[in-house]
Amino acid sequence: MDRRVLQEANPAPASANVVVVGAGPTGLFLACELRLAGVNVVVLERSLEPDRTDKAHGTIGLSVRVLDNRGLLERLGRQGLPEAAPVFFYAGMPLSLALLGADNPVTLLQVNHRELEHVLEARAAELGADVRRGWNVTGFSQSEGGVDVVVRTAGEEDRSVTALYLVGCDGGSSIVRRQAGIGFPGSTDEHTVDRSAMIAPSEHVSHGPTLNAAINDAANLGWKLAGAVKGWAPDTLLGTYESERHPVGERVLMLTQAESALMAPGPTSPPSAASSPKCSATPAPSQ
């Protein structure tokens, strides 16, 4: 059945255990994780149609294993884990990984962002996640008992969806980040703040290789959030999401910045007289 027909056939959700903002790969993967743990989840996505922008072309390392553990590689038409890459290119420079042998963790899954999103959306729906397209989150308020999320849908009055937890998977210019005051300018952030959590790169690194980290973030957060919702998690468990994933975000930022610096064009001023002989193409007489 057509996605929109299905959406209109189901009554609009007024509440959920968890509201996820954003139906990109991260939000959809998190929704799958939550549904696998039996958590009632609504995903709110402002776009009516899946994103056609050319974004990530692949994911690498642990995130590939995470997708494999959930049987998603098969759904992407891959048979088993891809072979680990013998060479990794950093800032255009080849780094041989041959010495790592069987311990080489650099497994590369070449998958287009759109293809991944399509498979994840189908899987999330199959698992019972309620994915609402054309629902633009415009704000939210937190209380001790939960979160009240304000949504605008085309041609309709604002409506609200209440939840125990809200997770922002809404990309680089995330409203959840801004409104929750989850800030860490210039870096990839993964935070839980009271009733809202964040899995989204900041604008500064959202063009970088952040999909890997986001999938791993979602895998880390999903079961912990499920534990909090279901009431079996100790109070401290959700906090480990930040303590474990925040340092990873910092490393992603550092690597992305270092790579950009290495690939940036050098100074453009003409070489000084003192340095010009070293650059001379004319062989010295003794050579």
Ligand SMILES: Cc1cc2nc3c(=O)[nH]c(=O)nc-3n(C[C@H](O)[C@H](O)[C@H](O)COP(=O)(O)OP(=O)(O)OC[C@H]3O[C@@H](n4cnc5c(N)ncnc54)[C@H](O)[C@@H]3O)c2cc1C
């Ligand atoms: C040009 C480009 C190239 C890239 N190349 C790579 C790469 O090679 N490797 C890699 O790992 N990563 C790459 N990335 C980054 C990668 O695409 C992102 O990490 C990935 O898209 C993150 O997925 P996401 O689900 O977190 O966010 P997104 O894909 O950005 O999805 C966020 C969703 O939230 C929705 N949304 C936003 N605000 C609201 C709101 N208020 N209410 C409701 N919905 C909302 C948006 O419509 C969107 O669908 C690239 C990014 C770009 C832009």
